Amino acid sequence: MPDAPGLELLAKELGEAALETVYFRGRATLIVDPQRIRWVLGELRARGYRFLSSVHGVDHYPDEPRLGVIYELLDMSRVDRVTVKARVPLGEPVIDSVTHDGSDGPGWPTANHQEREVYDMFGVTFRGHPELRRILMPEDYEGHPQRRDFPVGGEPVHFTYNDPARRAASR
Amino acid sequence: MRRELLGAAARDTSATEAEARAEQGALRVRELTASQLLRVSDLEGANPPAALEGSDLERNVRDRVLTTTLDKAVAWARSNSFFPLSFGLACCAMEQFQTAGPRMDIARFGYEAFRASPRQADLIILAGRVSIKMAPIIRRLYDQMLEPKWAISMGACCSSMGVFNNYALVPADKFMPIDVHVPGCPPRPEALMHGVLKLRKLVQADPDLGWRERYGALGTEEKPLDA
Numbered sequence: 001m002p003d004a005p006g007l008e009l010l011a012k013e014l015g016e017a018a019l020e021t022v023y024f025r026g027r028a029t030l031i032v033d034p035q036r037i038r039w040v041l042g043e044l045r046a047r048g049y050r051f052l053s054s055v056h057g058v059d060h061y062p063d064e065p066r067l068g069v070i071y072e073l074l075d076m077s078r079v080d081r082v083t084v085k086a087r088v089p090l091g092e093p094v095i096d097s098v099t100h101d102g103s104d105g106p107g108w109p110t111a112n113h114q115e116r117e118v119y120d121m122f123g124v125t126f127r128g129h130p131e132l133r134r135i136l137m138p139e140d141y142e143g144h145p146q147r148r149d150f151p152v153g154g155e156p157v158h159f160t161y162n163d164p165a166r167r168a169a170s171r
Numbered sequence: 172m173r174r175e176l177l178g179a180a181a182r183d184t185s186a187t188e189a190e191a192r193a194e195q196g197a198l199r200v201r202e203l204t205a206s207q208l209l210r211v212s213d214l215e216g217a218n219p220p221a222a223l224e225g226s227d228l229e230r231n232v233r234d235r236v237l238t239t240t241l242d243k244a245v246a247w248a249r250s251n252s253f254f255p256l257s258f259g260l261a262c263c264a265m266e267q268f269q270t271a272g273p274r275m276d277i278a279r280f281g282y283e284a285f286r287a288s289p290r291q292a293d294l295i296i297l298a299g300r301v302s303i304k305m306a307p308i309i310r311r312l313y314d315q316m317l318e319p320k321w322a323i324s325m326g327a328c329c330s331s332m333g334v335f336n337n338y339a340l341v342p343a344d345k346f347m348p349i350d351v352h353v354p355g356c357p358p359r360p361e362a363l364m365h366g367v368l369k370l371r372k373l374v375q376a377d378p379d380l381g382w383r384e385r386y387g388a389l390g391t392e393e394k395p396l397d398a
Contacts, residue, residue, distance in 0.1 A: 138304045145338045153338030155345065157331040
Protein backbone atom coordinates (compact mmCIF):
# COMPACT_ATOMS: atom_id res chain seq x y z
CA MET A 1 0.00 0.00 0.00
CA PRO A 2 1.13 3.53 -0.51
CA ASP A 3 1.00 5.22 2.86
CA ALA A 4 -1.36 8.18 3.38
CA PRO A 5 1.08 10.85 2.09
CA GLY A 6 2.00 8.58 -0.82
CA LEU A 7 -1.65 8.36 -1.74
CA GLU A 8 -1.96 12.15 -1.66
CA LEU A 9 1.07 12.44 -3.95
CA LEU A 10 -0.49 9.93 -6.33
CA ALA A 11 -3.74 11.90 -6.35
CA LYS A 12 -1.84 15.12 -7.00
CA GLU A 13 -0.12 13.57 -10.00
CA LEU A 14 -3.46 12.52 -11.42
CA GLY A 15 -4.68 16.11 -11.16
CA GLU A 16 -8.39 16.77 -11.39
CA ALA A 17 -9.14 13.21 -12.55
CA ALA A 18 -8.79 12.16 -8.88
CA LEU A 19 -11.87 13.43 -7.08
CA GLU A 20 -11.10 12.15 -3.60
CA THR A 21 -8.76 9.98 -1.62
CA VAL A 22 -9.64 7.61 1.18
CA TYR A 23 -7.05 6.02 3.42
CA PHE A 24 -8.73 3.55 5.71
CA ARG A 25 -7.21 0.69 7.69
CA GLY A 26 -4.09 0.65 5.59
CA ARG A 27 -5.95 0.54 2.29
CA ALA A 28 -5.41 3.33 -0.19
CA THR A 29 -8.36 4.26 -2.37
CA LEU A 30 -8.62 6.78 -5.16
CA ILE A 31 -12.06 7.95 -6.21
CA VAL A 32 -11.80 9.11 -9.78
CA ASP A 33 -13.77 10.69 -12.58
CA PRO A 34 -15.51 7.86 -14.54
CA GLN A 35 -14.98 9.81 -17.79
CA ARG A 36 -11.22 9.44 -17.43
CA ILE A 37 -10.92 5.90 -16.10
CA ARG A 38 -8.79 4.64 -18.98
CA TRP A 39 -6.37 7.53 -18.60
CA VAL A 40 -6.17 7.05 -14.81
CA LEU A 41 -5.44 3.34 -15.05
CA GLY A 42 -2.87 4.04 -17.76
CA GLU A 43 -1.10 6.57 -15.52
CA LEU A 44 -1.07 4.14 -12.61
CA ARG A 45 0.30 1.41 -14.85
CA ALA A 46 3.16 3.75 -15.78
CA ARG A 47 3.84 4.15 -12.03
CA GLY A 48 4.28 0.41 -11.55
CA TYR A 49 0.72 -0.79 -10.90
CA ARG A 50 0.81 -3.16 -13.83
CA PHE A 51 -1.52 -5.90 -12.67
CA LEU A 52 -5.30 -5.45 -12.57
CA SER A 53 -6.21 -8.00 -9.94
CA SER A 54 -9.95 -7.41 -9.84
CA VAL A 55 -12.82 -5.46 -11.34
CA HIS A 56 -16.09 -5.53 -9.46
CA GLY A 57 -19.27 -3.61 -8.97
CA VAL A 58 -21.16 -2.16 -6.05
CA ASP A 59 -24.58 -0.62 -5.56
CA HIS A 60 -24.64 2.41 -3.24
CA TYR A 61 -28.44 2.45 -3.01
CA PRO A 62 -30.01 4.90 -2.27
CA ASP A 63 -27.13 7.37 -2.77
CA GLU A 64 -26.40 8.94 -6.14
CA PRO A 65 -24.40 8.33 -8.23
CA ARG A 66 -25.56 4.89 -7.32
CA LEU A 67 -23.45 2.32 -9.09
CA GLY A 68 -19.76 1.90 -8.51
CA VAL A 69 -17.06 0.13 -10.43
CA ILE A 70 -13.97 -0.80 -8.45
CA TYR A 71 -10.55 -1.61 -9.90
CA GLU A 72 -7.92 -3.23 -7.72
CA LEU A 73 -4.40 -2.59 -8.97
CA LEU A 74 -1.29 -4.38 -7.85
CA ASP A 75 2.38 -3.52 -8.25
CA MET A 76 3.97 -6.93 -8.08
CA SER A 77 7.59 -5.77 -7.77
CA ARG A 78 6.88 -3.64 -4.68
CA VAL A 79 3.83 -5.70 -3.53
CA ASP A 80 1.85 -2.51 -3.43
CA ARG A 81 -1.86 -2.16 -3.97
CA VAL A 82 -4.16 0.69 -4.77
CA THR A 83 -7.92 0.70 -5.21
CA VAL A 84 -9.57 2.86 -7.83
CA LYS A 85 -13.26 3.60 -7.55
CA ALA A 86 -15.56 5.25 -10.07
CA ARG A 87 -19.21 6.06 -9.51
CA VAL A 88 -21.78 6.24 -12.30
CA PRO A 89 -25.39 7.43 -12.03
CA LEU A 90 -28.27 4.98 -12.37
CA GLY A 91 -29.82 7.10 -15.13
CA GLU A 92 -26.80 6.67 -17.38
CA PRO A 93 -24.66 3.80 -16.05
CA VAL A 94 -21.96 4.02 -18.67
CA ILE A 95 -18.20 3.85 -18.23
CA ASP A 96 -15.35 3.23 -20.66
CA SER A 97 -14.21 -0.35 -20.93
CA VAL A 98 -10.57 -0.93 -20.07
CA THR A 99 -10.44 -4.30 -21.81
CA HIS A 100 -9.33 -3.28 -25.29
CA ASP A 101 -6.23 -1.50 -26.54
CA GLY A 102 -6.88 2.01 -27.77
CA SER A 103 -5.22 5.15 -29.02
CA ASP A 104 -4.76 6.12 -25.36
CA GLY A 105 -2.67 3.06 -24.59
CA PRO A 106 -2.93 -0.66 -24.09
CA GLY A 107 -5.91 -2.30 -22.34
CA TRP A 108 -6.21 -4.86 -19.56
CA PRO A 109 -7.36 -8.14 -21.15
CA THR A 110 -8.20 -9.60 -17.75
CA ALA A 111 -11.01 -7.06 -17.41
CA ASN A 112 -13.00 -8.74 -20.17
CA HIS A 113 -14.96 -11.30 -18.15
CA GLN A 114 -15.00 -9.19 -15.01
CA GLU A 115 -16.62 -6.28 -16.81
CA ARG A 116 -19.16 -8.68 -18.24
CA GLU A 117 -19.93 -9.84 -14.73
CA VAL A 118 -20.40 -6.26 -13.51
CA TYR A 119 -22.67 -5.65 -16.48
CA ASP A 120 -24.63 -8.82 -15.74
CA MET A 121 -25.05 -8.22 -12.03
CA PHE A 122 -25.29 -4.41 -11.81
CA GLY A 123 -26.20 -3.24 -15.30
CA VAL A 124 -23.20 -0.98 -15.83
CA THR A 125 -22.54 -0.61 -19.55
CA PHE A 126 -18.89 -0.68 -20.57
CA ARG A 127 -18.39 1.45 -23.63
CA GLY A 128 -16.14 -0.19 -26.20
CA HIS A 129 -16.16 -3.66 -24.62
CA PRO A 130 -15.49 -6.27 -27.35
CA GLU A 131 -18.36 -8.57 -26.32
CA LEU A 132 -20.62 -7.14 -23.67
CA ARG A 133 -23.21 -9.79 -22.87
CA ARG A 134 -24.33 -11.65 -19.78
CA ILE A 135 -21.87 -14.10 -18.31
CA LEU A 136 -23.58 -15.68 -15.28
CA MET A 137 -27.31 -15.34 -15.80
CA PRO A 138 -29.16 -16.77 -18.82
CA GLU A 139 -29.02 -14.57 -21.90
CA ASP A 140 -32.76 -13.87 -21.78
CA TYR A 141 -32.77 -12.90 -18.12
CA GLU A 142 -34.39 -9.58 -17.27
CA GLY A 143 -32.88 -7.25 -14.70
CA HIS A 144 -29.61 -7.08 -12.84
CA PRO A 145 -29.91 -9.25 -9.75
CA GLN A 146 -27.17 -7.77 -7.54
CA ARG A 147 -28.79 -4.34 -7.45
CA ARG A 148 -30.07 -3.60 -3.99
CA ASP A 149 -33.62 -2.92 -5.19
CA PHE A 150 -33.82 -6.20 -7.10
CA PRO A 151 -36.14 -8.69 -5.39
CA VAL A 152 -34.29 -11.55 -3.72
CA GLY A 153 -36.62 -13.94 -5.51
CA GLY A 154 -36.89 -17.63 -4.80
CA GLU A 155 -39.69 -20.07 -5.09
CA PRO A 156 -42.24 -21.20 -2.55
CA VAL A 157 -41.16 -24.70 -1.60
CA HIS A 158 -43.60 -27.49 -2.31
CA PHE A 159 -43.70 -29.61 0.77
CA THR A 160 -46.37 -32.22 1.18
CA TYR A 161 -48.30 -30.10 3.66
CA ASN A 162 -48.78 -27.09 1.36
CA ASP A 163 -49.40 -28.91 -1.90
CA PRO A 164 -52.93 -30.33 -2.05
CA ALA A 165 -52.19 -32.63 -5.00
CA ARG A 166 -49.24 -34.26 -3.26
CA ARG A 167 -51.11 -34.43 -0.04
CA ALA A 168 -53.78 -36.48 -1.77
CA ALA A 169 -51.17 -38.65 -3.50
CA SER A 170 -49.28 -39.34 -0.30
CA ARG A 171 -52.36 -40.73 1.44
CA MET B 172 -12.73 -73.20 47.60
CA ARG B 173 -10.76 -75.50 45.40
CA ARG B 174 -13.59 -78.02 45.20
CA GLU B 175 -15.97 -75.32 44.16
CA LEU B 176 -13.65 -74.30 41.40
CA LEU B 177 -13.33 -77.89 40.27
CA GLY B 178 -17.11 -78.21 40.35
CA ALA B 179 -17.47 -75.16 38.19
CA ALA B 180 -14.96 -76.60 35.78
CA ALA B 181 -16.90 -79.84 35.67
CA ARG B 182 -20.12 -77.95 34.92
CA ASP B 183 -18.30 -76.14 32.18
CA THR B 184 -17.24 -79.42 30.60
CA SER B 185 -20.77 -80.77 30.66
CA ALA B 186 -22.03 -77.57 29.02
CA THR B 187 -19.45 -77.92 26.24
CA GLU B 188 -20.49 -81.52 25.73
CA ALA B 189 -24.12 -80.45 25.37
CA GLU B 190 -23.11 -77.84 22.84
CA ALA B 191 -21.14 -80.39 20.92
CA ARG B 192 -24.16 -82.70 20.90
CA ALA B 193 -26.37 -79.87 19.65
CA GLU B 194 -23.82 -79.15 16.96
CA GLN B 195 -23.81 -82.78 15.99
CA GLY B 196 -27.61 -82.57 15.73
CA ALA B 197 -27.34 -79.56 13.43
CA LEU B 198 -24.80 -81.44 11.38
CA ARG B 199 -27.21 -84.33 11.16
CA VAL B 200 -29.94 -82.00 9.92
CA ARG B 201 -27.58 -80.61 7.33
CA GLU B 202 -26.63 -84.10 6.20
CA LEU B 203 -30.27 -85.00 5.80
CA THR B 204 -30.96 -81.91 3.71
CA ALA B 205 -27.98 -82.68 1.57
CA SER B 206 -29.08 -86.25 0.99
CA GLN B 207 -32.49 -84.94 0.02
CA LEU B 208 -30.86 -82.63 -2.44
CA LEU B 209 -28.81 -85.51 -3.76
CA ARG B 210 -31.93 -87.52 -4.28
CA VAL B 211 -33.48 -84.64 -6.20
CA SER B 212 -30.40 -84.15 -8.28
CA ASP B 213 -30.66 -87.80 -9.21
CA LEU B 214 -33.76 -86.82 -11.16
CA GLU B 215 -31.62 -85.28 -13.82
CA GLY B 216 -29.37 -88.32 -13.93
CA ALA B 217 -30.13 -91.98 -13.52
CA ASN B 218 -33.72 -91.86 -12.25
CA PRO B 219 -36.30 -90.37 -14.60
CA PRO B 220 -38.57 -87.64 -13.19
CA ALA B 221 -41.54 -89.94 -13.51
CA ALA B 222 -40.18 -91.72 -10.46
CA LEU B 223 -41.71 -88.97 -8.36
CA GLU B 224 -45.44 -89.17 -7.94
CA GLY B 225 -48.24 -87.72 -5.88
CA SER B 226 -47.24 -85.86 -2.76
CA ASP B 227 -43.56 -86.44 -3.47
CA LEU B 228 -43.85 -84.67 -6.79
CA GLU B 229 -45.84 -81.83 -5.22
CA ARG B 230 -43.27 -81.36 -2.51
CA ASN B 231 -40.49 -81.44 -5.06
CA VAL B 232 -42.16 -78.73 -7.11
CA ARG B 233 -42.87 -76.64 -4.01
CA ASP B 234 -39.25 -76.87 -2.93
CA ARG B 235 -37.64 -76.23 -6.25
CA VAL B 236 -39.84 -73.96 -8.33
CA LEU B 237 -40.49 -70.29 -7.68
CA THR B 238 -43.34 -68.64 -9.58
CA THR B 239 -43.73 -64.93 -10.21
CA THR B 240 -45.00 -62.56 -12.85
CA LEU B 241 -42.77 -61.31 -15.64
CA ASP B 242 -43.33 -57.72 -14.51
CA LYS B 243 -42.10 -58.50 -11.06
CA ALA B 244 -39.08 -60.39 -12.32
CA VAL B 245 -38.17 -57.52 -14.63
CA ALA B 246 -38.68 -54.93 -11.88
CA TRP B 247 -36.49 -57.02 -9.60
CA ALA B 248 -33.75 -57.13 -12.19
CA ARG B 249 -34.00 -53.43 -12.99
CA SER B 250 -34.10 -52.33 -9.39
CA ASN B 251 -30.92 -54.24 -8.68
CA SER B 252 -28.95 -52.76 -11.55
CA PHE B 253 -29.58 -49.03 -11.81
CA PHE B 254 -27.16 -47.34 -14.18
CA PRO B 255 -26.71 -43.88 -12.67
CA LEU B 256 -25.62 -40.98 -14.84
CA SER B 257 -22.18 -39.57 -13.99
CA PHE B 258 -23.46 -36.16 -13.11
CA GLY B 259 -22.64 -33.78 -10.29
CA LEU B 260 -23.67 -30.18 -9.79
CA ALA B 261 -22.06 -28.96 -6.58
CA CYS B 262 -20.78 -30.03 -3.19
CA CYS B 263 -23.30 -32.91 -2.94
CA ALA B 264 -21.42 -34.51 -5.81
CA MET B 265 -18.47 -35.10 -3.46
CA GLU B 266 -20.72 -37.18 -1.25
CA GLN B 267 -22.06 -38.91 -4.33
CA PHE B 268 -18.50 -39.95 -5.27
CA GLN B 269 -18.04 -41.30 -1.79
CA THR B 270 -21.08 -43.49 -2.24
CA ALA B 271 -19.22 -45.17 -5.04
CA GLY B 272 -16.04 -45.34 -2.96
CA PRO B 273 -14.93 -48.32 -0.92
CA ARG B 274 -16.54 -47.29 2.37
CA MET B 275 -20.13 -47.20 1.16
CA ASP B 276 -19.44 -49.26 -1.96
CA ILE B 277 -22.53 -48.77 -4.08
CA ALA B 278 -21.35 -51.77 -6.11
CA ARG B 279 -22.65 -54.05 -3.36
CA PHE B 280 -26.12 -53.38 -4.69
CA GLY B 281 -25.24 -53.37 -8.37
CA TYR B 282 -25.36 -49.62 -9.00
CA GLU B 283 -21.69 -49.05 -9.70
CA ALA B 284 -22.02 -48.65 -13.46
CA PHE B 285 -21.97 -44.83 -13.67
CA ARG B 286 -22.59 -44.04 -17.31
CA ALA B 287 -21.15 -41.05 -19.10
CA SER B 288 -24.04 -40.85 -21.54
CA PRO B 289 -27.67 -40.24 -20.60
CA ARG B 290 -28.69 -42.72 -23.27
CA GLN B 291 -27.09 -45.52 -21.28
CA ALA B 292 -28.32 -44.38 -17.88
CA ASP B 293 -31.64 -44.95 -16.19
CA LEU B 294 -31.07 -43.02 -12.97
CA ILE B 295 -30.11 -39.36 -12.66
CA ILE B 296 -28.94 -38.11 -9.27
CA LEU B 297 -29.19 -34.34 -9.07
CA ALA B 298 -26.36 -33.76 -6.64
CA GLY B 299 -26.25 -30.04 -5.96
CA ARG B 300 -27.88 -26.75 -6.73
CA VAL B 301 -29.66 -26.22 -10.03
CA SER B 302 -29.37 -22.70 -11.43
CA ILE B 303 -31.99 -21.42 -13.83
CA LYS B 304 -29.30 -21.44 -16.50
CA MET B 305 -28.55 -25.12 -15.85
CA ALA B 306 -32.19 -26.26 -15.66
CA PRO B 307 -32.80 -26.57 -19.43
CA ILE B 308 -29.60 -28.59 -19.78
CA ILE B 309 -30.64 -31.00 -17.04
CA ARG B 310 -34.09 -31.31 -18.54
CA ARG B 311 -32.46 -32.18 -21.83
CA LEU B 312 -30.30 -34.85 -20.20
CA TYR B 313 -33.38 -36.27 -18.53
CA ASP B 314 -35.29 -36.31 -21.81
CA GLN B 315 -32.44 -38.16 -23.48
CA MET B 316 -32.57 -40.98 -20.96
CA LEU B 317 -34.54 -44.00 -22.09
CA GLU B 318 -37.54 -45.18 -20.14
CA PRO B 319 -37.91 -46.58 -17.60
CA LYS B 320 -35.95 -43.83 -15.87
CA TRP B 321 -35.81 -42.50 -12.35
CA ALA B 322 -34.54 -39.35 -10.69
CA ILE B 323 -33.19 -38.64 -7.23
CA SER B 324 -32.97 -35.10 -5.96
CA MET B 325 -30.04 -35.04 -3.57
CA GLY B 326 -29.62 -32.36 -0.92
CA ALA B 327 -31.57 -29.35 0.21
CA CYS B 328 -30.72 -27.09 -2.76
CA CYS B 329 -32.32 -29.02 -5.53
CA SER B 330 -35.33 -30.10 -3.44
CA SER B 331 -36.20 -26.88 -1.64
CA MET B 332 -33.31 -24.57 -2.67
CA GLY B 333 -31.99 -24.65 0.89
CA VAL B 334 -29.88 -21.62 1.75
CA PHE B 335 -29.88 -20.46 -1.87
CA ASN B 336 -33.57 -19.65 -2.11
CA ASN B 337 -33.03 -16.66 -4.39
CA TYR B 338 -33.18 -15.35 -7.94
CA ALA B 339 -30.57 -17.73 -9.33
CA LEU B 340 -31.92 -21.19 -8.48
CA VAL B 341 -34.88 -23.35 -9.31
CA PRO B 342 -36.04 -26.47 -7.47
CA ALA B 343 -35.76 -29.64 -9.52
CA ASP B 344 -39.47 -30.48 -9.17
CA LYS B 345 -40.32 -27.44 -11.29
CA PHE B 346 -38.90 -28.88 -14.49
CA MET B 347 -38.67 -32.66 -14.13
CA PRO B 348 -40.28 -35.46 -12.14
CA ILE B 349 -38.39 -36.54 -9.05
CA ASP B 350 -38.96 -39.93 -7.45
CA VAL B 351 -36.91 -39.67 -4.26
CA HIS B 352 -35.77 -36.60 -2.33
CA VAL B 353 -32.74 -37.10 -0.11
CA PRO B 354 -32.58 -34.39 2.58
CA GLY B 355 -29.35 -33.01 4.00
CA CYS B 356 -26.84 -30.25 3.35
CA PRO B 357 -25.11 -32.16 1.99
CA PRO B 358 -26.52 -35.62 2.74
CA ARG B 359 -23.92 -38.08 3.92
CA PRO B 360 -23.13 -41.00 1.59
CA GLU B 361 -25.20 -43.20 3.90
CA ALA B 362 -28.18 -40.95 3.32
CA LEU B 363 -27.83 -41.15 -0.44
CA MET B 364 -27.45 -44.91 -0.16
CA HIS B 365 -30.65 -44.99 1.87
CA GLY B 366 -32.35 -42.94 -0.84
CA VAL B 367 -31.20 -45.29 -3.58
CA LEU B 368 -32.38 -48.31 -1.60
CA LYS B 369 -35.72 -46.57 -1.04
CA LEU B 370 -35.92 -46.15 -4.80
CA ARG B 371 -35.15 -49.84 -5.22
CA LYS B 372 -38.03 -50.68 -2.92
CA LEU B 373 -40.33 -48.34 -4.83
CA VAL B 374 -39.33 -49.78 -8.18
CA GLN B 375 -39.90 -53.33 -6.95
CA ALA B 376 -43.35 -52.39 -5.75
CA ASP B 377 -44.36 -50.36 -8.80
CA PRO B 378 -41.89 -49.86 -11.68
CA ASP B 379 -43.78 -46.90 -13.07
CA LEU B 380 -43.96 -45.06 -9.73
CA GLY B 381 -46.93 -43.14 -11.08
CA TRP B 382 -44.93 -40.04 -11.82
CA ARG B 383 -47.00 -39.24 -14.90
CA GLU B 384 -50.08 -38.93 -12.69
CA ARG B 385 -48.23 -36.90 -10.08
CA TYR B 386 -46.78 -34.47 -12.60
CA GLY B 387 -49.73 -34.33 -14.99
CA ALA B 388 -47.72 -35.89 -17.80
CA LEU B 389 -50.17 -38.53 -19.02
CA GLY B 390 -49.88 -39.18 -22.75
CA THR B 391 -46.14 -38.53 -22.91
CA GLU B 392 -45.25 -42.20 -22.96
CA GLU B 393 -42.64 -43.25 -25.47
CA LYS B 394 -44.20 -45.26 -28.26
CA PRO B 395 -42.59 -47.71 -30.66
CA LEU B 396 -41.82 -46.14 -34.04
CA ASP B 397 -44.25 -48.33 -35.97
CA ALA B 398 -47.21 -47.55 -33.70
